[in-house]
Amino acid sequence: MDWLQRMNNALDYIESNLDEEIDYKKIAKVANCSEFHFSRMFSSISGVSLSEYIRRRRLTLAAFEIQTSDIRIIDVAIKYGYGSSDTFSRAFQKVHGVTPTKARDKGVQLKAFPKISFQISIKGDTEMEYRIENLDFELKIVGKSEPVKTSRAFKKIPTLWNTAKKDGLMQELKDMSWEDPKCKLEGLLGVCGKEAAITDEEFSYFMGVRYEEEPPADMETLIIPPSTWAVFPNIVDAWKRLYSEWVPTSEYELANLPCIECYYGPKHKPRHELWVPVLLK
Structure with missing residues (x-):
């Protein structure tokens, strides 16, 4: 379905630009619809706002990098769009429950939010009046x-x-x-x-x-x-x-x-x- 492909293309664009500034107008253009239209459809279908989804994906990738490399926390913060280590630390702790520094400890439990993929289950058994x-x-x-x-x-x-x-x-x-x-x-x-x-x-x-x-x-x-x-x-x-x-x-x-x-x-x-x-x- 063309609509489904366009929505997933938009998600691919988001995924490939998580370490860059993401243009919401560009996302909508990839989906071939208005910015308003895409944002409302996304939040309704996924159950999370577009901005929150992007934030969760960035903090998921940030956690992977912190755990698997010796990269400085401030460098990770800047890479994923945070102006300071303090704001990054607060956002990180809100999602993962621990500070970025603590995330480097072995055995620490973190949260991973996977990339969304849109699919449609065709039922056709219940009409929708309008x-x-x-x-x-x-x-x-x-x-x-x-x-x-x-x-x-x-x-x-x-x-x-x-x-x-x-x-x-x-x-x-x-x-x-x-x-x-x-x-x-x-x-x-x-x-x-x-x-x-x-x-x-x-x-x-x-x-x-x-x-x-x-x-x-x-x-x-x-x-x-x-x-x-x-x-x-x-x-x-x-x-x-x-x-x-x-x-x-x-x-x-x-x-x-x-x-x-x-x-x-x-x-x-x-x-x-x-x-x-x-x-x-």
Whole structure:
């Protein structure tokens, strides 16, 4: 499959440049997709952000070199992109549990993170429902944002909504909702990242609603331009299957905009949907 080969070519590029400065735009170019598209697909399929994967691979190779040669620690640090032995030592200890100097002792247990290789298991036994929505107007979303660690997003986001229910934010957002919606984004909205991409260890999760009036003083406003969306029922299932099943086999790629989780009222079917910004390939 061409998509699979391009993704693995990008991984080969990363592997051959671990001791050099890695250009994220170059990675995406090798994969023949946008930087945003590649980063999101990578983190979803692999379960780790692109930056964290690169960091782990570099520290794995650094450990091998320290154990098998008499190279100076500072030289290893510089080789793998660290400006000082102190920052390298902290990063090394966080991954391996010991300092670089201690890693030279015989019998010390270290961690090796192998190179990733993408593969697809074709099942075809479970369909993936979706629809395409074209919104020809700006989405003005008003609400509040909270920081979320990427690795804990699936646990943290439900907690944010539970807190919003207890402290009154959820009811306030409901009271701000409109009676005559322009589109089907008529519920409580969770916008995943105010910026274009989730490539770091933390992103901003924005809880709000579409709102046309002047926002309350304690709330922020997020504007999303006219765009096309692929819409999937069942947010959790959609997130799990989006990058590994739907995107590789569809005629679309991700647009450089945040995804939106839409939570509807108790009588609405489905109860929630994932809105994904897309462009035709």
